Amino acid sequence: MFILNASEPKELATYLQKQQWLGAEETILSLTKPGEGNMNYVLRVDTGTRTFILKQSRAYVEKYPQVAAPEKRVITEGAFYEKISSKKTVQHYMPNLIGIDVENNVIALEDLSKANDFTVLYDLKYQLKPEELIQLIAYLNGLHASFQKIIIDNELANLELRKLNHEHIFHYPFLGDNGFDLNTVQEGLQELALPYKKDVRLKQQISVLGALYLSRGKYLLHGDFYPGSWLKTADGIKIIDPEFCYYGSREFDLGILTAHLYLTQQDATLHSIVVTEYEDYPELNLDIMDGFTGVEIMRRLIGLAQLPLKMDLKTKKQLLKFARTLILK
Structure with missing residues (x-):
């Protein structure tokens, strides 16, 4: 090769x-x-x-x-x-x-040259502009509405990569001893994470959500719709890196987006834009979407895929508690 x-x-x-x-x-x-x-x-x-x-x-x-x-x-x-x-x-x-x-x-x-991604959001000093979020939602509207399966098949199943992603979203972060000392990320984080690693009810519901993630669905998803995949260019917002794409439940793309609005402490008015701008929002299963939102928040705080998040331990504690509530609604 x-x-x-x-x-x-x-x-x-x-x-x-x-x-x-x-x-x-x-x-x-x-x-x-x-x-x-x-x-x-x-x-x-x-x-x-x-x-x-x-x-x-x-x-x-x-x-x-x-x-x-x-x-x-x-x-x-x-x-x-x-x-x-x-x-x-x-x-x-x-x-x-x-x-x-x-x-x-x-x-x-x-090459979308002279572009910057939105990982600057993790400094917690930058607020997305409403028009930027509207463009992000417009992309999801187009993707989900334009590419639907009437008969579910194996096109773009991407199962092997999804299995790897499943491990790092739904399993690894919640293992009692996974070999990753969270105190190397932030002192006290390991102790903060421990109750969630021992929470049997929480882990059972996360397992259900994980099984849904691995199942096939009718909508084409980006699969990793977070600030690192969003670019700010002279021609507006662009989207890259759809390597985790698959046909599944559109609640997953929306859940990941929403999770990162919470992680980056965006204004509540931006959350309302998701509701008003996503064309099929009333048709979504909000319990499932909230579950995916909660799992993404937790795995980004206590999993291996850490973000350059400038957040104190007290705020992380509040977010973890909130995420648990979303998952167990």
Whole structure:
């Protein structure tokens, strides 16, 4: 398998020309890392006249090489981009797909240069503008409404990657001894988490929600709809990294979004925008959505996938208690 490597531009140029992603007269001026990706090896290619993005998935998580992961996951992501390209109202919010190399687990994408993600929200000093949230909801409206299954099948099932995600959302954070000392994140967090790890009723309900996450559904989901997947560009909000995509319950996408509004302490008026702007909100199962919201809050506070959250222990205690309430409603 060809391995992307920023330190080998000549070999990469040959590879890109073979894929017809680089013209015969084009050269690579620079290779840079476009952002802090977790799952995949990502490069920005600059030819002097244009830039584009390369993503390669390997048999492990890029940020945590000790964690095994399905090596074909980026091909599923490429299939998602192919799927949504037929709907302009959804494609508008995402980069265009340039190509897919199934043999080497690589996709090439349009570069949304001069863009910043919304992880700045975790400083707890930034409030989303109403028009920004409205754009995020408009994307979900288009995605969920445009791509529905009448007959549930295995298209974009993405089960192996979802199993990995399931472990880190619904199981690992709630193990009594998972080998991750939360006090290395923040002193006192390990003790704060312990009652939830021992809460049998809570863990039973989380298990039910986890089973729902692993089941197949009728709506195409982004699957990881949080601030790290939202970009602020000159052309408005853009959405990236749909690698956890699958056909499932739309309450999951809405639950993840809502969880991060709570985690970043957004104004209550923004929560009301979700209610008014999501077109099928009255049809949602709010108990399930709240459950997914609560689990996402808890796993981000006491799981491995920590956020750069500038939050004191007292506030985390309040959020964990609130999240438990959401799950056990």
